[in-house]
Amino acid sequence: MTIFIHLSFSFLSTVTFGILTNIPKRALVATGIAGTVGWMIYWSLKTIGYGLGSANFLAAFAVGCVSIFFSRRKKMPMIIFNIPSLVPLVPGGPAYKAVREFVLGDNFVGFENLMIVVITAGAIAGGFMMTSVVEKIVNRWQVKRTKKRHPDKKAS
């Protein structure tokens, strides 16, 4: 039951955030799937005891790979899929909490939240960097394959 709630709600939140960022209609479902995959990986890793950084890193990596798949399939830029699908992961909540605690005078909790922001954002950015490595490998492989099949045709 809990798993079902997490599955459906991460899908819903991603799709609705996609509406807020105005993505094309035909990309909504694909974005929702990418967001669900990302959140489920993050949540299950956190549940079995992974740290904040590694869970976010792997989740962002998965979101990136799913985004590559959909951007190739639907011929749209990758950014459409990976911005809304990050919304359950990105450190917006801790960022606001950090400022709130600083203003209210609790510097210790403030710095704690600030660290969460830095670690999460860094891990997600790192995960996407790994994704671009995968993208380059896939590109190279596709070029090789087209060359083998049509040696005279230019790879696109």
Added chain:
Amino acid sequence: MAESKELLLETCLLAGKIMMENGSEVYRVEDTMNRIAANAGEQGSISYVTATGLFMGLRSSHYAQVENVHDRVINLEKIVAVNGLSRAYAEKKISLAELHEALKKVNPTTPSFPYWLQVLSAGVVSSTLMIIFGGAWFDFLPTFIIGCLGFLCAYWVKKVIDIRFLDMFCASLLIGTLSVLAVSLHVAQNVDNLIIGAVMPLVPGVAITNSFRDILAGHLISGTARGTEAIFTAAAIGVGIATVFTLFGGIS
């Protein structure tokens, strides 16, 4: 010849400006601008893109032009539109003049979701994220309503008084007040969960992550510019909520 070069630079800058204003990554903007130039037969083009301004020049002449970027929002449909137009130009389906005309039309004509749907979406984002972050079901409906109202407030303040960061401050002030009210009227349980959910459509989580990505990709100026904007947005929201807590004093 000089005219066509001017048109080319203008077209490239217009495409870049639209993409940058709507939240594209820096490398994609540079790539698109250089590609349009290359497809027009100008192999050596230099584009220098930051989050607040674009510069573009051609090596074959002394021309260089500048464009500034004032507002940064996230509107991905426009990025798709520019991407499609630049591809159509690469395939020689449209001419440079047609590309320029079409780019001018991107801002007014790109479709967006109806306004009521956006408001409802903000509510759904708030309530669903509140639940998966570990909130209680009892708070589901209040979070939904407060999330909708917060988004509405940010929208109207931005429209009526166009001062940067003030929209976020007013929205978070409203969210905080309503959350404290809801809990003291016993229609909700936990102020913290209500607020965390309801500020979710406003907080700059994506902006923070994008700024880290820009910095890791080597675009240091854009990364720090976006990061600074994100920090100030978060500060506006945090100060708004903290004001409520100070006014109503120590309500947990």
